[in-house]
Amino acid sequence: PKPLAGRIALVTGAASGIGKAIATRLAAEGACVVIADLDLEKAQAAAAEIGGPDVALGVAANVTDEKAIDAAIQDALLAFGGLDLVVNNAGLSISKPLLETTTADWDLQHDVMAKGSFLVSRAAAKVLIDQKLGGDIVYISSKNSIFAGPNNIAYSATKADQAHQVRLLAAELGDHGIRVNGINPDGVVRGSGIFAGGWGAKRAAVYGVPEEELGKYYAQRTLLKREVLPEHVANAVFVLCSSDLDHTTGLHIPVDAGVAAA
């Protein structure tokens, strides 16, 4: 059997970018996947690309909305009969210097990434604890959770919040056999809606390179001189959730071609 056969996954923000690549990889390894995103049509389109209704289901769920999260989890239980694996991937990036970052910017960034992933983890943990089958929670945090850079206060602070949620939940949920780990990607330019939606232009301006060369710019500053793609983040999520790493919890894996180590 495939390594994730019989496992049921919920991936937030999975209609595009890294989340979609994660859902695609988990399904390829045998899991059933619920793709939760803001836009129902986009979530359903991503699900249809990944597989038929017995493999992938697209639902609308804003991670700041407790009722919508509960409904997405109920959908997983109804469609596939359980829940084993949750990926907190939904996100956006408000990239501004300190003095331009409004209180509303700060609140939105923290609502979606810090509070949103807390709400998803809490709702999912309730189901995982009741099932008594263990489970996995994975956070797509960021290199920015550790390393400082300019014009990024709200985003980076909320990524640091997520990173500590990983450690706190690993400590609290270990007794239930629930593992909680994180991934720290960096420089996933191609395929990322965040980069395409304006953040790429801002980062290109910070680094003084044309936006279309940003992927190459990120690659040349890594140890491996390689561009990081959504699929590389998805590979790490799969490995984290496979039984080969079932003695690992509270860990963050960098997927950044070595930039954080440089």
Ligand code: NAD
């Ligand atoms: P993306 O824009 O392609 O994906 C983000 C997805 O989240 C989108 O589909 C969006 O609709 C969804 N989303 C936004 N707000 C939501 C909400 N309130 N509820 C539900 N869904 C919501 O961008 P991406 O680059 O694939 O980002 C995915 C994650 O990876 C984010 O958490 C991001 O911070 C993180 N990340 C990305 C990079 C990178 O280099 N691209 C680096 C580090 C971390």
